[in-house]
Amino acid sequence: MQILPETDIAEHFDRLVADQVPGRRGLEAWGSLLRAHATLMRRLDTELERETGLALADFDVLAQLAKAHGELRITELADRALISRSGMSRRVGRLVDEGLVRRDRARSDARGVVVALTQAGMARLGETAPVHARGISKLFVAQLDDQELALLERALNKVIVDCSFG
Secondary structure (H helix, E strand, O other), X not given: OOOOOHHHHHHHHHHHHHHHOXXXXXXXXXXXXXXXXXXXXXXXXXXXXXXXXXXXXXXHHHHHHHHOOOEEEHHHHHHHOOOOHHHHHHHHHHHHHOOOEEEEEOOOOOOOEEEEEOHHHHHHXXXXXXXXXXXXXXXXXXXXXXXXXXXXXXXXXXXXXXXXXX
């Protein structure tokens, strides 16, 4: 296998992309979306962990459970938190060890596993949710005006819907 000089590799990659994305339409927006998401998640995670000691991914599990009125099947929790089932099982195991959630058998299916918030989990969510909400407000919402927020929401919801049915 021949190793191409760096410039040839970059040019080759650009040609591969250009073949699939005529005129490179939207690629700058795509790159900005990826960088904004990664930057925001890093900052939110750093600030939440520094101020509360809870990782953003753990907060998300607690928040998803709260939004679902306190419990979810582990498969649905993994889908909502955008994590693999095996990754969610490990995360839930750690949260069980910390007393923030508990595992129960699903009432409708003895093989299914339900994850539920504990009193300690609800208390921890009460401590961390305001810190997270302040971070969202400061790092994201405050950077955009109402019109930009509405346009962004519509555009991203359109992508979600289109991708869901594709």
